[in-house]
Each structure stands twice: as C-alpha cells, then as structure tokens.
Amino acid sequence: MEAQIREIVTKYFSSSEIENIGVFNGRVIITLQNASEDADKTKAIEKEVGALPEVNKVSVIYTVAKAAPTIHPEIEKWQVRGVKKIIAVASGKGGVGKSTTSVNLALALAKLGQKVALFDADIYGPSIPTMLGYEGVAPISYDGKTFQAFEFHGIKSMSIGTLVDRSQPLIWRGSKACGAIEQLMTDTNWEDIDIMVVDMPPGTGDIQITMSQRLKMSGAVIVSTPQDIALIDAVKGVNMFKRVDVPILGIVENMSYYICPHCGTRADIFGHEGARVTAGELGVPFLGEIPLHIDIRTNADKGTPIVLSEPDSPYTKAYMEIAGKLLEYLM
Ligand SMILES: Nc1ncnc2c1ncn2[C@@H]1O[C@H](COP(=O)(O)OP(=O)(O)OP(=O)(O)O)[C@@H](O)[C@H]1O
Numbered sequence: 369m370e371a372q373i374r375e376i377v378t379k380y381f382s383s384s385e386i387e388n389i390g391v392f393n394g395r396v397i398i399t400l401q402n403a404s405e406d407a408d409k410t411k412a413i414e415k416e417v418g419a420l421p422e423v424n425k426v427s428v429i430y431t432v433a434k435a436a437p438t439i440h441p442e443i444e445k446w447q448v449r450g451v452k453k454i455i456a457v458a459s460g461k462g463g464v465g466k467s468t469t470s471v472n473l474a475l476a477l478a479k480l481g482q483k484v485a486l487f488d489a490d491i492y493g494p495s496i497p498t499m500l501g502y503e504g505v506a507p508i509s510y511d512g513k514t515f516q517a518f519e520f521h522g523i524k525s526m527s528i529g530t531l532v533d534r535s536q537p538l539i540w541r542g543s544k545a546c547g548a549i550e551q552l553m554t555d556t557n558w559e560d561i562d563i564m565v566v567d568m569p570p571g572t573g574d575i576q577i578t579m580s581q582r583l584k585m586s587g588a589v590i591v592s593t594p595q596d597i598a599l600i601d602a603v604k605g606v607n608m609f610k611r612v613d614v615p616i617l618g619i620v621e622n623m624s625y626y627i628c629p630h631c632g633t634r635a636d637i638f639g640h641e642g643a644r645v646t647a648g649e650l651g652v653p654f655l656g657e658i659p660l661h662i663d664i665r666t667n668a669d670k671g672t673p674i675v676l677s678e679p680d681s682p683y684t685k686a687y688m689e690i691a692g693k694l695l696e697y698l699m
C-alpha cells in the first residue's frame with residue numbers, strides 16, 4: 369500500500385520532498401517537507417490515493433524544515449543539577465490541554481512513588497502557578513543566587529510565570545526566552561528529583577527546538593485534541609522531536625469525548641480516536657484518552673488538579689494509567 373501511495377505522490381513531488389507516508393485503519397497522512405504548497409496537486413493526490421482500496425481518508429501536510437537545527441552530538445546541554453530524568457509535554461497547537469495534562473501527570477507520577485518536579489516553560493501563557501495554587505507568589509532565594517523550588521501538593525515546581533507580570537503581554541526574542549528558561553531551570557534548587565515534567569511552550573518554532581536540543585530529555589509526550597486541525601500540528605510536534613533525536617513517549621488524546629455532568633451521557637464533540645489513529649500512522653505509542661469534563665477544568669483553575677481532588681474518579685484513573693505507561697518506559 370505504501371509503495372502504491374509513494375508512486376502516486378512522486379508524480380507530483382520529488383521523493384526527497386516526501387517526509388513520511390502513514391497508513392493506519394484506512395487513514396493516510398502524507399507529510400511533505402519543504403515542498404511548495406499546491407492546491408491542485410494536493411487535490412489530485414487526495415483523489416488518486418483516496419481511490420485505492422481500503423482508503424477512506426487522505427490528508428496531505430506540508431511542513432517546513434528550518435535551517436536550524438544543526439544537531440551536534442556534542443552540543444552543550446543545560447546543566448540541570450539534582451534531576452535524573454526530564455520529559456517534555458508538548459503540543460503543536462495552543463490550548464489543547466498541555467498544562468492540564470502536565471500538572472495531572474506530574475501529580476500522578478508522584479502518587480506512583482516518584483520524586484517529581486514540574487517546570488513551566490510556557491513563556492506565552494504560564495499557567496502552572498494557578499494550577500498548583502501559588503499564583504502571584506514570588507520565588508524565594510536564600511543565597512541571592514539560587515531559587516527555592518515551590519513545593520505544593522508533594523511536588524516541586526518552578527514557573528517562568530513567576531518572573532513576568534501576567535497582565536503584560538510577553539514578547540521575547542527566541543534567544544532571550546531560552547536564556548531565561550535556562551537560567552531559571554539551572555538556578556533552582558531541585559535536589560533528588562527522579563522525573564522532571566516540562567510544560568513546553570506550544571508550537572514547533574526556534575524556542576521549542578533549542579529547548580529540545582539543550583535539555584537532556586528522556587522523551588516527549590505530545591498532547592492533541594481529536595480534531596484534524598490539532599492532529600496536523602501534533603504530527604509537526606512529533607516530527608520536531610524526531611529531528612532532534614528526542615524519543616516520542618507517545619500521544620495523549622485530550623478532550624477526547626464529553627461527559628455531561630448532569631446525565632452522564634457521552635458525546636464525541638471533536639470526533640474521537642483521531643489521536644490514536646494518528647499515533648498508529650506515525651508509528652508512535654498511543655498513551656490514552658482524557659475526556660472533556662468540567663471538573664477537570666474547575667479543579668485546575670482552583671489550584672487542586674483533579675488527580676488530587678477526585679482521586680477515585682475515572683479521570684484520575686486515566687491520568688494514572690498514562691503515568692504508569694511513562695514510568696514503564698523510563699525505568
Ligand atoms: N480534559 C479537559 N476537560 C475539561 N477542560 C479541559 C480539559 N483539558 C483542558 N481543559 C481546559 O481547557 C483550557 C486549556 O487547557 P490548558 O491550559 O491545559 O491548555 P494548554 O495547551 O496548556 O494551553 P496554552 O497553549 O494556552 O498553554 C483550560 O481552561 C483547561 O482547564
């Protein structure tokens with residue numbers, strides 16, 4: 369099947385422009401790199417590939433490889449002392465639930481007996497202080513050089529949000545943002561942390577690429593909603609980490625389906641299973657699905673994420689299962 373698809377695509381694009389062809393359960397995702405976008409060619413490919421037996425959906429995605437990254441194995445990594453393993457929680461698109469997933473997974477990993485740190489690197493919208501209940505609190509330094517990590521709900525954490533005024537829009541050039549993230553990460557007293565979860569800034573730009581190269585990452589978790597538009601960005605996220613040799617731990621489908629808090633009825637608002645299918649197409653693990661439920665939002669807003677406030681709920685169970693899968697990989 370893949371060979372047939374490749375044959376069709378090479379009628380329109382050179383084989384060096386084909387980055388990936390993914391086929392899973394009748395869905396085909398063709399990723400083209402550095403090819404100039406052409407609506408007629410896209411349509412022709414969708415039509416011809418769509419006519420192949422057992423194909424029911426075709427997507428063509430154009431990605432652009434930036435001049436960076438030049439990957440040197442000897443690249444100088446940031447020295448984050450006191451932390452054994454670092455995992456990134458990332459998304460190609462903003463607002464898909466990256467921070468909610470980061471905080472609940474960090475708390476779930478702590479419940480599984482790990483010493484956990486959560487680092488909020490989202491320069492565009494730092495939200496971990498709110499989600500852990502220390503919004504507006506400044507970090508303490510005893511020696512004038514290093515910060516004490518915050519300790520709330522049994523995990524340590526630090527947020528780029530503690531350095532900036534949230535009411536002011538933050539416009540940082542890439543190098544300045546990376547410098548600030550490095551400084552805050554390396555100047556915080558972590559001490560004896562098994563796993564650090566990093567809530568990454570959304571997207572796949574220079575800041576995200578630099579962070580992925582400079583941090584010694586054990587792997588990345590990609591969060592996506594089931595909509596095609598979010599999944600296309602999730603594919604870009606997976607490809608970015610692959611390019612800098614960070615293993616993909618898997619994809620989490622967030623806001624997977626809606627549960628009515630009154631009657632318990634389920635509705636697949638954004639479609640369902642899209643992330644599972646995309647993970648299959650990309651050959652990366654699917655970690656699990658988290659439903660869209662009002663309690664997940666309200667508890668995060670209150671500073672008591674659902675894994676703490678409703679420990680016996682099915683939502684907590686879903687986060688615990690994902691955390692268990694991550695541990696299995698990391699140990
Ligand atoms: N599973 C869920 N059920 C209900 N609400 C959710 C769920 N996941 C996230 N939310 C809510 O959706 C909004 C966006 O989530 P969140 O802030 O975690 O996304 P994000 O990807 O970190 O966004 P950003 O790109 O702005 O940092 C928040 O109000 C959050 O409470």
Ligand SMILES: [Mg+2]
Pocket residue numbers: 466467468490493494495
């Ligand atoms: Mg966020």
